[in-house]
Amino acid sequence: MLRFILSRLVQIAITFFLFLTVVFLLFQAMPGDYTKQFIMNPKIPPEARKALQERLGLTGSVWDQYIHYVRNVFTGNLGVSFQHYPREVWDIIKERLPRTAVLFLVAELVAFALGYPLGKYIAWRRGRTSDYVVTVTGILFYTIFTPLLAIILLFVFSNALGWFRSGGFLTPSLWLRPPVQPQTVFLLLTATVLGLLGLWSGSFFLTKRIGHPRPRAWTRRGLVLFGVILATWAWWSSGLGPYVWDIVWHMFLPVLAVTLISFGGTMLLMRDSMLEVIREDYITTAKAKGLPDKVVRDKHAARTALLPTVTNFTIGLGFIVSGGIVTETMFSWKGMGLTYLEAVLQQDFPLAMGCLTFTGILVLLLHLVVDVLYALLDPRISY
Amino acid sequence: MTTQVGTRFEPLWKIRLRLFLKSFQKNWALFWESRIGPIGLGIILVFVLMMIAHPILMATVWEPRVYDPIMGFDPTLLGKHPAPPSRAHPLGTDPIGRDILSQLMWSTRSEFALGVTSALITVVIGTLIGAICAYFGGVVDAIFMRIADLVMLFPFIALLMVLRSVVHLDLLRLALVMGILSGFGGITITLKAQALTVKVKPYIEAAKVAGGSAFHIIRRHIIPNIMPLSFLYMMFNVTGAVFTEAVLSYFGLLDIRMSWGIMIHTAASAGYLGAFSQYWWLWAPPGAAITLLCFAFYLVGRGLDTVVNPRLRKR
Numbered sequence: 001m002l003r004f005i006l007s008r009l010v011q012i013a014i015t016f017f018l019f020l021t022v023v024f025l026l027f028q029a030m031p032g033d034y035t036k037q038f039i040m041n042p043k044i045p046p047e048a049r050k051a052l053q054e055r056l057g058l059t060g061s062v063w064d065q066y067i068h069y070v071r072n073v074f075t076g077n078l079g080v081s082f083q084h085y086p087r088e089v090w091d092i093i094k095e096r097l098p099r100t101a102v103l104f105l106v107a108e109l110v111a112f113a114l115g116y117p118l119g120k121y122i123a124w125r126r127g128r129t130s131d132y133v134v135t136v137t138g139i140l141f142y143t144i145f146t147p148l149l150a151i152i153l154l155f156v157f158s159n160a161l162g163w164f165r166s167g168g169f170l171t172p173s174l175w176l177r178p179p180v181q182p183q184t185v186f187l188l189l190t191a192t193v194l195g196l197l198g199l200w201s202g203s204f205f206l207t208k209r210i211g212h213p214r215p216r217a218w219t220r221r222g223l224v225l226f227g228v229i230l231a232t233w234a235w236w237s238s239g240l241g242p243y244v245w246d247i248v249w250h251m252f253l254p255v256l257a258v259t260l261i262s263f264g265g266t267m268l269l270m271r272d273s274m275l276e277v278i279r280e281d282y283i284t285t286a287k288a289k290g291l292p293d294k295v296v297r298d299k300h301a302a303r304t305a306l307l308p309t310v311t312n313f314t315i316g317l318g319f320i321v322s323g324g325i326v327t328e329t330m331f332s333w334k335g336m337g338l339t340y341l342e343a344v345l346q347q348d349f350p351l352a353m354g355c356l357t358f359t360g361i362l363v364l365l366l367h368l369v370v371d372v373l374y375a376l377l378d379p380r381i382s383y
Numbered sequence: 384m385t386t387q388v389g390t391r392f393e394p395l396w397k398i399r400l401r402l403f404l405k406s407f408q409k410n411w412a413l414f415w416e417s418r419i420g421p422i423g424l425g426i427i428l429v430f431v432l433m434m435i436a437h438p439i440l441m442a443t444v445w446e447p448r449v450y451d452p453i454m455g456f457d458p459t460l461l462g463k464h465p466a467p468p469s470r471a472h473p474l475g476t477d478p479i480g481r482d483i484l485s486q487l488m489w490s491t492r493s494e495f496a497l498g499v500t501s502a503l504i505t506v507v508i509g510t511l512i513g514a515i516c517a518y519f520g521g522v523v524d525a526i527f528m529r530i531a532d533l534v535m536l537f538p539f540i541a542l543l544m545v546l547r548s549v550v551h552l553d554l555l556r557l558a559l560v561m562g563i564l565s566g567f568g569g570i571t572i573t574l575k576a577q578a579l580t581v582k583v584k585p586y587i588e589a590a591k592v593a594g595g596s597a598f599h600i601i602r603r604h605i606i607p608n609i610m611p612l613s614f615l616y617m618m619f620n621v622t623g624a625v626f627t628e629a630v631l632s633y634f635g636l637l638d639i640r641m642s643w644g645i646m647i648h649t650a651a652s653a654g655y656l657g658a659f660s661q662y663w664w665l666w667a668p669p670g671a672a673i674t675l676l677c678f679a680f681y682l683v684g685r686g687l688d689t690v691v692n693p694r695l696r697k698r
Contacts, residue, residue, distance in 0.1 A: 018530075145630075
């Protein structure tokens with residue numbers, strides 16, 4: 001398994017350098033020198049411009065600039081944003097990257113939790129009416145024009161029902177005199193989400209010793225429930241409860257939108273891969289042994305069908321990120337996507353370049369996680 | 384006595400035509416059985432009819448000065464734009480007094496042109512590279528696979544947003560850029576996998592033994608056998624291209640005079656999106672049109688999937 005992961009790591013490193021090169025060339029192809037942007041802005045003195053040029057190595061040859069750029073990416077020295085002068089680009093990215101990461105993580109997990117069982121179910125009932133209805137609904141959400149979906153969601157949940165806020169990251173009136181910065185609260189929230197996720201995946205290993213499947217499942221659920229209760233209690237007793245709830249409340253609609261867009265993809269992949277598995281001989285054998293349908297479907301077919309679904313998931317990552325830019329813009333969720341769009345529209349190239357680079361890094365990290373997951377799931381990969 | 388009638392061979396094209404018709408009938412039956420494919424085809428036909436109807440309507444019923452999708456203006460409703468749906472304007476008018484239905488129908492043509500052009504380019508490149516990678520393997524394969532990884536990693540819309548400051552993206556250029564870029568993307572991996580299963584077939588060996596060159600084998604044996612799958616991916620690529628164009632126009636990033644995305648952009652930039660249901664005719668028709676066209680091509684793709692991939696059939 002280690003060898004598999006190592007070889008994937010090497011491949012990902014190569015892709016990463018290619019990616020950096022392409023981003024660099026793309027911005028190199030821009031007409032003119034981008035430090036000349038915002039030349040009319042009185043807040044940016046010429047000395048600062050000069051300093052920025054030196055810092056990003058823009059005075060040297062193209063090759064020098066490239067070396068500078070790669071080094072800067074690794075040291076986080078990405079220059080100063082014109083738009084938010086004099087804020088550091090790295091500072092902005094540090095703030096916005098967790099927001100995007102959490103939004104996607106939660107949405108993708110929910111989408112998977114929805115798409116996996118649905119795909120399994122409709123593959124088993126292929127050709128029936130429920131199969132057609134669910135498939136067509138899934139495709140509709142998969143191909144819907146994202147701004148339209150956002151408008152409809154905003155109209156229904158925010159305008160007509162009034163359940164959720166129409167956008168933004170937090171309610172300003174609540175945060176007039178906060179005990180801690182919103183960013184700290186959000187990072188703590190991120191840590192909570194990751195911790196719960198870790199507990200959930202760790203529970204599989206913790207309960208490995210329990211022989212019988214039913215008590216094993218119950219112990220697992222109990223562990224996760226315990227984690228959720230503990231986290232809720234910790235938040236509430238710390239007095240930050242209303243604040244974190246405010247952020248979660250704002251996050252709800254964007255998460256719903258990304259979930260709706262992406263569950264169809266997982267579902268259709270699962271359906272197709274399940275239909276291929278169902279034809280295998282061992283499924284017939286399992287049925288002939290007299291095993292209940294549910295066991296054959298869940299234990300024999302779905303476990304195998306999961307593997308191609310996980311691999312194919314990586315193919316859709318770029319698409320999901322593109323959808324994320326639109327979703328973040330529509331719900332004014334200040335993540336990487338919205339920051340990137342604003343930077344591009346304002347021609348704030350240091351920020352745009354930084355955003356693009358780090359979005360790429362995020363996607364590559366996800367690739368790696370999926371690869372590790374694949375290695376864990378596939379019994380054939382165990383050296 | 385008996386007159387010698389020379390054995391009359393049927394011309395080759397007739398045999399080919401008959402074979403083609405036969406397989407077409409069989410595949411059409413499978414396509415029809417998938418049930419979702421024909422729905423998609425139906426929706427596409429409706430859009431085609433809309434596309435055809437627009438110039439006819441402009442020539443007969445609609446006054447060009449009022450109904451022109453870009454320059455039109457209805458002076459009778461002066462000061463009341465955007466006007467709600469009425470007899471004269473079945474889908475209302477936009478904030479600067481142009482007829483929504485006319486814009487909607489006129490844009491259909493460019494959406495089709497964009498989607499089909501870009502998908503064709505993608506499929507031609509993808510098929511060629513897939514076949515070449517499968518046949519030669521080795522370094523060529525490794526290089527193109529890394530490129531495919533890279534293209535898949537790149538958030539497409541983000542890339543085009545930067546690219547628009549380097550080149551002016553009009554409809555044709557956008558189609559070219561999208562077509563070429565996604566031609567090097569994930570499609571090569573899938574088509575390569577398919578070509579690999581073809582490559583090990585005995586007839587390839589036979590062709591090699593008979594002295595067929597690499598070019599000949601790829602052209603006459605591998606590509607025809609992966610064509611059905613390429614055709615299938617073309618449908619999915621049309622969806623992708625139309626969607627990307629719509630998103631970019633919605634953000635106002637393209638040099639296009641009129642498209643469904645720009646219609647929503649016009650409504651949004653004039654501030655009519657905030658009122659939601661009050662000005663629904665500004666965003667609902669173009670939004671629905673984009674969704675339906677993407678949806679339709681995806682459905683056709685899924686329908687073709689059951690034809691190409693026997694494992695997905697009912698039995």
